[in-house]
Amino acid sequence: MGSRLGGIFWSLIFLAVPVLGVATFAIAPSYNIWLPKNVSEHGSSIDGLFYFILALTGVVFIATEGLLFWFIWKYDAAKAKGPATYIHGSHTLEVVWTIIPAATLLFLAIYQMNTWADVKMRRPAMAPTVEVVARQFEWRLRYPGRDGMLGTRDDLFLTNDLHLPVDEDVLIQLKSMDVLHSFFLPNFRIKQDAVPGMKIPVWFKAKETGQFDIVCAELCGWGHYKMKGRVTIESRADFDRWLEETYARQEATQPAPEDTVAAAAD
Amino acid sequence: MSTATASTLSHGTATSLPPARKPRPVAEFLSTYVFSKDHKVIGLQFLFSTLLWFLIGGLLALAVRWQIAWPWSDVPVLGKLFAQQGGQMAPEFYTMLFTMHATVMIFLVIIPILAGAFGNFLIPLMIGADDMAFPTLNMLSYWFMWPAFLLFGASFFVEGGAASGGWTSYPPLSTNVNSAPGSGWGQTLWLLGLTMVGVSSMLGSVNYMTTIILMRAPGMTMFRLPMTIWAMFITAVLQAFALPVLTAAGFMQLTDRMIGTGFFTPEGNVVNNSLASTGGGQPLLWQHLFWFYSHPAVYIMILPAMGMVSDILTTFARKPLFGYRPMVYSIAGIAGLGFIVWGHHMFMSGMNPALGITFMVSTMMIALPSAVKTFNWLGTVWGGRIQFTTSMLFALSFVSMFIIGGLSGIFMAATPVDIFIHDTYFIVAHFHYVLFAGTAMGVWAAIYFWFPKMFGRTMNEFWGKVHFFLTFIFLNGTFFTMHILGAVGFPRRLADAYHYETFHHLQPLNAFLTWCAIGMVASQIIFAANFFWSMFFGPIAGRNPWNSNTLEWSAPSPPGHGNFDFQPVVYRGPYEYSVPGVEKDHLMQTDPPNAVAAAAVAAAH
Numbered sequence: 046m047g048s049r050l051g052g053i054f055w056s057l058i059f060l061a062v063p064v065l066g067v068a069t070f071a072i073a074p075s076y077n078i079w080l081p082k083n084v085s086e087h088g089s090s091i092d093g094l095f096y097f098i099l100a101l102t103g104v105v106f107i108a109t110e111g112l113l114f115w116f117i118w119k120y121d122a123a124k125a126k127g128p129a130t131y132i133h134g135s136h137t138l139e140v141v142w143t144i145i146p147a148a149t150l151l152f153l154a155i156y157q158m159n160t161w162a163d164v165k166m167r168r169p170a171m172a173p174t175v176e177v178v179a180r181q182f183e184w185r186l187r188y189p190g191r192d193g194m195l196g197t198r199d200d201l202f203l204t205n206d207l208h209l210p211v212d213e214d215v216l217i218q219l220k221s222m223d224v225l226h227s228f229f230l231p232n233f234r235i236k237q238d239a240v241p242g243m244k245i246p247v248w249f250k251a252k253e254t255g256q257f258d259i260v261c262a263e264l265c266g267w268g269h270y271k272m273k274g275r276v277t278i279e280s281r282a283d284f285d286r287w288l289e290e291t292y293a294r295q296e297a298t299q300p301a302p303e304d305t306v307a308a309a310a311d
Numbered sequence: 312m313s314t315a316t317a318s319t320l321s322h323g324t325a326t327s328l329p330p331a332r333k334p335r336p337v338a339e340f341l342s343t344y345v346f347s348k349d350h351k352v353i354g355l356q357f358l359f360s361t362l363l364w365f366l367i368g369g370l371l372a373l374a375v376r377w378q379i380a381w382p383w384s385d386v387p388v389l390g391k392l393f394a395q396q397g398g399q400m401a402p403e404f405y406t407m408l409f410t411m412h413a414t415v416m417i418f419l420v421i422i423p424i425l426a427g428a429f430g431n432f433l434i435p436l437m438i439g440a441d442d443m444a445f446p447t448l449n450m451l452s453y454w455f456m457w458p459a460f461l462l463f464g465a466s467f468f469v470e471g472g473a474a475s476g477g478w479t480s481y482p483p484l485s486t487n488v489n490s491a492p493g494s495g496w497g498q499t500l501w502l503l504g505l506t507m508v509g510v511s512s513m514l515g516s517v518n519y520m521t522t523i524i525l526m527r528a529p530g531m532t533m534f535r536l537p538m539t540i541w542a543m544f545i546t547a548v549l550q551a552f553a554l555p556v557l558t559a560a561g562f563m564q565l566t567d568r569m570i571g572t573g574f575f576t577p578e579g580n581v582v583n584n585s586l587a588s589t590g591g592g593q594p595l596l597w598q599h600l601f602w603f604y605s606h607p608a609v610y611i612m613i614l615p616a617m618g619m620v621s622d623i624l625t626t627f628a629r630k631p632l633f634g635y636r637p638m639v640y641s642i643a644g645i646a647g648l649g650f651i652v653w654g655h656h657m658f659m660s661g662m663n664p665a666l667g668i669t670f671m672v673s674t675m676m677i678a679l680p681s682a683v684k685t686f687n688w689l690g691t692v693w694g695g696r697i698q699f700t701t702s703m704l705f706a707l708s709f710v711s712m713f714i715i716g717g718l719s720g721i722f723m724a725a726t727p728v729d730i731f732i733h734d735t736y737f738i739v740a741h742f743h744y745v746l747f748a749g750t751a752m753g754v755w756a757a758i759y760f761w762f763p764k765m766f767g768r769t770m771n772e773f774w775g776k777v778h779f780f781l782t783f784i785f786l787n788g789t790f791f792t793m794h795i796l797g798a799v800g801f802p803r804r805l806a807d808a809y810h811y812e813t814f815h816h817l818q819p820l821n822a823f824l825t826w827c828a829i830g831m832v833a834s835q836i837i838f839a840a841n842f843f844w845s846m847f848f849g850p851i852a853g854r855n856p857w858n859s860n861t862l863e864w865s866a867p868s869p870p871g872h873g874n875f876d877f878q879p880v881v882y883r884g885p886y887e888y889s890v891p892g893v894e895k896d897h898l899m900q901t902d903p904p905n906a907v908a909a910a911a912v913a914a915a916h
């Protein structure tokens with residue numbers, strides 16, 4: 046296999062990397078193996094950044110893998126004439142390929158900051174819409190009830206069935222009772238670990254009504270895989286009606302569980 | 312072949328033989344092959360042990376993949392072995408599998424195969440020393456792996472099974488014995504095993520630093536060291552500074568579990584309906600301490616491979632390394648920056664989001680030295696005369712695959728994008744590209760390359776290439792597709808995700824991945840057969856079968872005790888290939904100066 050044939054064969058194997066790599070990303074969306082539908086306001090800027098980095102890294106990927114293929118193809122010892130080029134490096138090239146990536150990477154980092162601040166730092170000034178308390182292996186929800194305050198007698202308790210209004214900022218207060226969990230809403234581009242001992246705010250604005258998954262994304266024990274919830278986004282009117290109905294049902298079946306209120310309050 | 316001349320010729324510290332004494336075969340066997348202080352034997356001991364664990368880690372991975380592709384179906388072989396619910400795996404068993412897969416691969420394979428096997432075997436040979444600075448310490452560094460092997464091994468058989476809190480062992484899952492079956496004895500043994508690996512690494516690390524600083528042959532200046540040695544040196548420094556933090560954190564977790572110190576347990580923690588007896592701690596503290604070690608550790612797991620690949624690329628491109636000094640500085644840069652990026656594993660952890668921004672900037676910047684290295688490798692191949700040996704193919708694929716792993720790192724460094732892809736298969740794709748497609752491919756390149764020096768025979772090239780081809784195809788089938796799984800948000804560590812609306816359609820793709828993974832593991836049979844067959848029946852290799860330049864190739868294959876049968880003196884850097892005006896196309900570091908060559912070298916610098 047020391048022949049030219051071997052060189053051609055192996056070069057093509059390395060050419061297959063960028064070709065099949067790009068093809069995989071090109072074909073995947075048509076099989077619906079791609080970013081799930083985004084329904085949050087900030088989600089489109091996250092997706093935008095994803096595509097931006099994809100394009101940028103895609104160009105670098107094709108260029109570097111392409112060069113690698115080309116060099117392997119061209120400088121096959123069985124083909125190229127004469128001895129190898131005797132060279133130990135190039136100052137100019139080193140400077141160029143240090144400065145350009147450095148500037149690009151720095152720009153890339155700065156370019157992310159605004160979106161990050163929107164999602165994780167610029168918290169809307171409002172009372173929590175709902176408190177989400179993670180525990181093995183369910184999402185316990187607590188709405189403030191009519192008085193708008195958590196930790197009072199009229200709190201509304203539910204499990205795994207989160208409802209939120211559309212087109213409004215919502216603020217979730219995220220806690221955990223036991224181990225780490227992570228509150229992952231794929232369609233909203235939201236992820237936040239729930240940490241025992243911490244109260245972490247999570248906020249977003251839904252743009253569409255519908256039902257979506259709540260996934261636990263941080264290993265929390267044997268039942269981690271089944272720690273599933275659903276979030277229903279509905280109009281303000283539907284949401285208010287749902288709150289009333291659920292509240293009435295809770296009142297009918299049992300009075301506000303005093304001990305739970307006490308335990309959950311802080 | 313007289314030992315006497317060899318030892319008088321080799322320099323100072325060689326032990327002189329005591330006057331003739333009756334041989335004691337058992338004692339001699341033990342001291343030569345078992346409790347040997349010879350760096351080469353210790354290196355091979357590390358190699359064989361880690362390759363065995365590589366097999367175990369691979370089988371664990373297949374079991375993980377089985378569950379993801381066909382959840383709750385009967386597991387072949389393993390199902391019977393562990394006799395679970397008539398052959399199907401329980402979810403807690405699944406969590407144990409991926410925890411132990413990662414643990415084995417990281418702590419019992421990659422770290423010890425790079426530093427322990429190749430570091431040991433190559434450092435004295437490549438710098439022209441007769442052994443390590445501290446041979447007894449060196450022997451101990453291997454034997455401290457055995458308590459680790461036994462502790463991790465035994466943990467599979469204790470009540471509740473082996474650790475199941477992930478290789479990251481985040482508390483309170485890992486500290487509260489009520490939180491998971493594997494959080495009982497399994498976790499305790501895991502922590503003890505980790506400590507033993509740490510002791511072993513630390514002993515190795517001080518030895519490597521001392522040896523490289525003090526025992527270089529005459530003429531071997533720091534800037535004439537081959538990249539392999541630079542990489543091993545900087546890796547040893549990284550180990551020495553980062554490891555104490557992990558060891559301390561491990562002890563804190565151990566005392567949290569055993570005597571309730573509560574470093575990582577917050578007030579009022581209720582797990583599985585029982586209130587923790589202590590509080591006052593912070594789960595995030597563990598994450599900071601753990602990643603303060605484990606981020607530098609990911610470089611510990613790749614820098615030596617980068618060094619070895621650089622040496623292999625130059626040999627088979629017949630060309631000097633492009634940008635030797637930038638290559639050295641970028642390794643140093645990676646190591647330095649490596650200490651200030653750990654927070655990128657914690658963007659979603661609840662850590663102050665403003666801190667996330669600083670970690671994003673430092674993480675973006677660490678991609679820079681990686682990029683510089685890649686460009687210099689491309690520069691090395693450019694204008695070369697490439698010989699397609701198996702070793703070269705693996706080395707080239709290291710470069711090709713590392714590009715993918717480096718680029719996916721940028722997505723995750725971008726904090727807003729990481730919100731979506733954190734803890735999904737995108738991350739799994741990333742670290743398998745750097746660790747398997749990168750490091751493991753680099754290790755194969757190194758095995759095929761240095762095998763003749765280790766055993767005096769070369770491996771079979773034809774079967775080597777078949778091994779390369781199959782591994783390369785299957786690994787990309789397995790790991791490249793993980794990127795698009797990650798793009799859907801497919802979470803890692805779920806025993807069954809198809810009941811989610813978002814992920815229900817991903818089973819066929821996962822089945823494809825699993826088939827590729829099975830193919831990848833199966834291809835290693837070819838490697839194992841080639842390896843053992845060649846050890847005994849391969850063609851005899853001379854001292855320098857690849858016409859390479861570095862010092863180890865001027866020693867006999869395999870080198871005897873004391874390594875060199877002459878005193879090596881170094882006249883030049885390690886990469887003088889294709890020097891114009893010189894008859895042969897390479898000038899070894901030990902070749903005496905030659906007027907024509909000297910003029911050519913001087914003109915080029």
Ligand code: HEM
Pocket residue numbers: 479609610612613655656674675677678681716717718720721723724725729732733734738741742745746
């Ligand atoms: C170009 C340079 C690199 C960048 C920018 C980078 C960035 C990152 C980031 C941001 C994460 C965290 C992602 C998350 O959990 O959301 C990560 C994870 C990881 N990286 Fe890298 N990385 C780079 C190179 C490497 C290298 C060279 C290795 C190993 C040899 C490596 C091994 C890992 C591992 C093992 C994890 C996952 C740990 C876990 O969660 O289990 N990375 N990387």
Ligand SMILES: [Cu+2]
Pocket residue numbers: 225226227261262263264265266268269270272
């Ligand atoms: Cu979970």
Ligand SMILES: [Cu+2]
Pocket residue numbers: 605606609652653655656
């Ligand atoms: Cu890291």
